[in-house]
Amino acid sequence: xxxxxxxxxxxxxxxxxxxxxxxxxxxxxxxxxxxxxxxxxxxxxxxxxxxxxxxxxxxxxxxxxxxxxxxxxxxxxxxxxxxxxxxxxxxxxxxxxxxxxxxxxxxxxxxxxxxxxxxxxxxxxxxxxxxxxxxxxxxxxxxxxxxxxxxxxxxxxxxxxxxxxxxxxx
Amino acid sequence: xxxxxxxxxxxxxxxxxxxxxxxxxxxxxxxxxxxxxxxxxxxxxxxxxxxxxxxxxxxxxxxxxxxxxxxxxxxxxxxxxxxxxxxxxxxxxxxxxxxxxxxxxxxxxxxxxxxxxxxxxxxxxxxxxxxxxxxxxxxxxxxxxxxxxxxxxxxxxxxxxxxxxxxxxxxxxxxxxxxxxxxxxxxxxxxxxxxxxxxxxxxxxxxxxxxxxxxxxxxxxxxxxxxxxxxxxxxxxxxxxxxxxxxxxxxxxxxxxxxxxxxxxxxxxxxxxxxxxxxxxxxxxxxxx
Numbered sequence: 466x467x468x469x470x471x472x473x474x475x476x477x478x479x480x481x482x483x484x485x486x487x488x489x490x491x492x493x494x495x496x497x498x499x500x501x502x503x504x505x506x507x508x509x510x511x512x513x514x515x516x517x518x519x520x521x522x523x524x525x526x527x528x529x530x531x532x533x534x535x536x537x538x539x540x541x542x543x544x545x546x547x548x549x550x551x552x553x554x555x556x557x558x559x560x561x562x563x564x565x566x567x568x569x570x571x572x573x574x575x576x577x578x579x580x581x582x583x584x585x586x587x588x589x590x591x592x593x594x595x596x597x598x599x600x601x602x603x604x605x606x607x608x609x610x611x612x613x614x615x616x617x618x619x620x621x622x623x624x625x626x627x628x629x630x631x632x633x634x635x
Numbered sequence: 636x637x638x639x640x641x642x643x644x645x646x647x648x649x650x651x652x653x654x655x656x657x658x659x660x661x662x663x664x665x666x667x668x669x670x671x672x673x674x675x676x677x678x679x680x681x682x683x684x685x686x687x688x689x690x691x692x693x694x695x696x697x698x699x700x701x702x703x704x705x706x707x708x709x710x711x712x713x714x715x716x717x718x719x720x721x722x723x724x725x726x727x728x729x730x731x732x733x734x735x736x737x738x739x740x741x742x743x744x745x746x747x748x749x750x751x752x753x754x755x756x757x758x759x760x761x762x763x764x765x766x767x768x769x770x771x772x773x774x775x776x777x778x779x780x781x782x783x784x785x786x787x788x789x790x791x792x793x794x795x796x797x798x799x800x801x802x803x804x805x806x807x808x809x810x811x812x813x814x815x816x817x818x819x820x821x822x823x824x825x826x827x828x829x830x831x832x833x834x835x836x837x838x839x840x841x842x843x844x845x846x847x848x849x850x851x852x853x854x855x856x857x858x859x860x861x862x863x864x865x866x867x868x869x870x871x872x873x874x875x876x877x878x879x880x881x882x883x884x885x886x887x888x889x890x891x892x893x894x895x896x897x898x899x900x901x902x903x904x905x906x907x908x909x910x911x912x913x914x915x916x917x918x919x920x921x922x923x924x
Contacts, residue, residue, distance in 0.1 A: 589895035
C-alpha cells in the first residue's frame, strides 16, 4: 500500500510539473521561437563587415568575385539574392512586404511560400525535435537542415545493414 | 446448431480445483513488480544493480519510475520523409544496451518499391546502397507497435509481459522463461531473443536504465522496444526521435490535445500496419506531404 501511495505521489509531482509553463507553440501565430543559431559559414557574419562600405548594385547578375560557391537551385529562374537578403542592411533578411527579419527568424521568410510546411513546423510535425515531449522542445531553423540556396535534403550514406541470420553448423 | 454440452460433475470439480490451486500458487509465488513493497523493491533493485555491474563491468542505475496518470504514449512516423539511413537503428542499440554480437536490432528498416506500395512481401531490410534514398524506393522502419490489444502478452505463460497504463508493452526479464511464444504471436516481428548473454563493449554501456527497459539482460530472455521507457517516463523523447536527421519520427501524449501526435492524427493521412488483425497499434505511419 505504502509503495502505491509513493508511486501516486511521484506521479502527482510529475503531472504538476508537466502542467507548468508549456513551450508547445500553437499551430498558427507569429510569436518568436527559440531556435538553434543560423548555420553561417565561419567568419561570414556580420555581412556588413564587407558590404557596409559597398555601393548597392540591384542588377540581377551572376556573382564572379565573391560567394561563387553559392549555387542557387531554389526556383532560380525567378529568384535571386535580393529577394530574401535585404539590400540596404545585409545583416538581415526581408519579407515580400519589405519588413526586415533577423537571420534567427528566417523561418518567416521561408514561410511566405512554404506556408503548409511552416504550419506543420510550428505544430512540431515538420522537422526534427529534441528535448522533452511534455516540456521544452529544441527547434531547428529551416536552414539548419535545408541549405536555403539548394534546399533539397542531401542524400546520406546509410548505416550498415543488419546481419542475415546464419545457420549454425555445429 | 447443436446445444453446447453441459459440463459433467467431474469436469466441473476438476476445473474448480485447478483454478483454486492456481490462485493459491500464484499468491504464494514471487511478487510482481508493482506488488512488491517499496523497501523490498529497492533492495532487489540494488541487488540487480550489483549483478548488472558484474555482468557489464560498469556501474548501472536501474529506475523503477511508473506510468504518469493522464499520459498515453503514441508514436508517428512520416513515411514520406524517411530516407532509410538507419540512424535510428543504431541510436536505439546504443541507448537500450542491445547485444552487438549476436546482433539484436529492435528497429528494422524495410526498403520498398514505390510502384508496389506498402508491401512486406517485396520489402528488403538488407538494402545497402552507397547513398539513400534510392530512386523509386521508400522506407518503412518497423519496431514494436505497442498494441493496445497486444497478441504477445496474451500468450505469455508466466505473465512476464504486459501493457503498462501509459501504453508501453514491457517485459520483466526476471519472469521471462524464454519460451518465445510471444515472438510467434507478434505479427510485426518486433520481439527479439537473447540466444547468448548479450555482448556490449564496456565503454558503450548506457548506465541510465529502467527495470522494464534497457537494464542489462541475461541469456535466454526476450526483449523489445519500450519507447525508451527510461527516457519517455522522464519526459524526454525516445533516442530514435532525436537522432532522425529528417525529423520523420514523432512522439508524445495522445491525451494532450496540444501535442504534435494529436495534430498528426487529426490533420494527416494516418495508417497502422496490419489493421485487420485488430491489434490497435499505438504506432502510426503518416504522409505529411
